[in-house]
Amino acid sequence: MPNLNDLKLRISSVKSTQKITSAMKMVAAAKLRRAQEQAEASRPYAERMERMLGSLAASAGKQPGASPLLVGTGKDDVHLLIVAAADRGLCGGFNSNIVKEARNKANALIRAGKTVKIFCVGRKSRDQLRRSFRENIVGTLEDVAKPSLGFDKAATVADRVLAMFKAGEFDVCTVFYAKFKSVISQVPTAQQLIPFEAEGAAEAPALSEGGIYDYEPSDEKILSDLLPRNIAVQIFKAMLENNASEHGARMSAMDNATRNAGEMIDRLSIQYNRTRQANITNELIEIISAKEAL
Amino acid sequence: MAKEQVEFELVSPEKLLFSQSVDMVVVPGEDGDFGVLPRHAPMISTVRPGVIAIYSGKEVSERIFVAGGFAEVTGERCTVLAEIALRVGEIDKAAVKQQLQDAKEDLSDAKDDAARDAARKQIGLSEAMLNAAG
Numbered sequence: 458m459p460n461l462n463d464l465k466l467r468i469s470s471v472k473s474t475q476k477i478t479s480a481m482k483m484v485a486a487a488k489l490r491r492a493q494e495q496a497e498a499s500r501p502y503a504e505r506m507e508r509m510l511g512s513l514a515a516s517a518g519k520q521p522g523a524s525p526l527l528v529g530t531g532k533d534d535v536h537l538l539i540v541a542a543a544d545r546g547l548c549g550g551f552n553s554n555i556v557k558e559a560r561n562k563a564n565a566l567i568r569a570g571k572t573v574k575i576f577c578v579g580r581k582s583r584d585q586l587r588r589s590f591r592e593n594i595v596g597t598l599e600d601v602a603k604p605s606l607g608f609d610k611a612a613t614v615a616d617r618v619l620a621m622f623k624a625g626e627f628d629v630c631t632v633f634y635a636k637f638k639s640v641i642s643q644v645p646t647a648q649q650l651i652p653f654e655a656e657g658a659a660e661a662p663a664l665s666e667g668g669i670y671d672y673e674p675s676d677e678k679i680l681s682d683l684l685p686r687n688i689a690v691q692i693f694k695a696m697l698e699n700n701a702s703e704h705g706a707r708m709s710a711m712d713n714a715t716r717n718a719g720e721m722i723d724r725l726s727i728q729y730n731r732t733r734q735a736n737i738t739n740e741l742i743e744i745i746s747a748k749e750a751l
Numbered sequence: 752m753a754k755e756q757v758e759f760e761l762v763s764p765e766k767l768l769f770s771q772s773v774d775m776v777v778v779p780g781e782d783g784d785f786g787v788l789p790r791h792a793p794m795i796s797t798v799r800p801g802v803i804a805i806y807s808g809k810e811v812s813e814r815i816f817v818a819g820g821f822a823e824v825t826g827e828r829c830t831v832l833a834e835i836a837l838r839v840g841e842i843d844k845a846a847v848k849q850q851l852q853d854a855k856e857d858l859s860d861a862k863d864d865a866a867r868d869a870a871r872k873q874i875g876l877s878e879a880m881l882n883a884a885g
Contacts, residue, residue: 495765498765498766498767499764499765499766501760501762501766501767502762502763502764502765502766502767502832503764505760505762505823505830505832506821506832508823509795509821509823509832512795513795607765608763608764608765608834611764620865670793670794670795670823671792671793671794671795672794672795672796673780673781673782673785673794673795673796673797674781674782674796674797676795678781678797679795679796679797679821682797682821683821686821689764690764693764
């Protein structure tokens with residue numbers, strides 16, 4: 458029979474775990490609100506950037522000698538995967554889902570005889586990918602959201618990526634992150650950065666509203682400024698979405714954990730009470746039988 | 752008939768900073784400042800570090816410093832995408848001077864071209880900021 462004291466200890470330990478998980482849930486909820494606001498606030502920039510780029514790409518992309526950032530290097534031998542996940546765990550399947558998506562892609566590419574390079578954003582993506590793709594990892598960025606998630610962090614990643622691209626170290630670049638749909642649903646997404654793929658290629662009619670643009674100084678010059686910037690912006694967008702998703706995932710994971718702890722406490726309390734009653738009954742039987750023996 | 756105005760929007764990667772109808776804006780383009788009035792010909796331009804002046808009537812109502820970016824102009828709208836933007840009155844001169852000093856030291860300490868370029872860019876930015884603050 459379980460010892461009463463042991464049961465008591467277990468109940469109190471589960472109770473303190475529950476306190477921690479419910480506090481984490483509260484913190485995640487507060488952070489989620491901020492992250493969501495930030496993600497929403499950044500949308501106008503990305504949207505307008507996309508609109509500009511769309512109309513530029515439509516006019517300049519067809520010319521010979523267009524930037525390789527736009528049309529690619531003409532090869533697809535070496536792939537760079539930017540895997541953006543969180544720095545911390547305890548957020549359900551959030552990190553594993555992103556990593557799984559990236560791992561599947563990497564395995565498929567390797568099977569197809571391509572070279573794969575991986576850039577990890579976030580400590581968890583590095584930790585998980587290091588096991589199977591140790592020699593493919595070319596760089597990592599940690600502490601993404603510390604002290605706050607700023608554009609400069611995305612710019613650092615973008616600079617690294619662009620430097621590698623210029624040095625001809627890869628042909629195609631894809632970023633993996635979790636798109637924030639709602640608190641309970643985050644969708645791991647792969648988005649191709651290089652060569653540029655307009656998300657809504659059909660949005661070209663943006664031209665019709667203002668007619669054909671004049672470019673100052675020249676369309677190639679603007680395009681060569683805009684394309685690298687766009688990469689930083691897209692990475693930033695991925696990071697913001699990821700941040701919101703992470704807190705959403707953590708919130709629901711911690712909610713579940715709190716509920717599970719509650720159930721466990723109920724079960725243990727019942728067991729504790731049963732044991733206590735059994736002990737009392739035993740003692741009574743002992744007293745009675747001792748009396749009868751006299 | 753109401754007076755025609757331009758929808759002016761200033762956006763940074765972090766948020767939408769400014770969005771309202773104005774009479775005229777003057778944007779520091781790469782090839783020189785340009786003013787945007789209603790029914791301006793559509794164009795896209797790069798923006799150098801400098802000051803965007805917003806006019807209401809003939810008066811400058813607001814001056815905002817931007818550290819480079821892009822401007823998209825259509826007949827009724829003017830959108831500026833900027834990396835850093837702050838009101839001219841909010842520029843902290845002492846801090847900028849310090850930055851300029853640091854950048855100059857970086858330039859003399861720089862070992863490779865990339866570091867030199869970064870330092871030069873920072874110097875240009877800080878100088879433009881000081882000019883803007885007057």
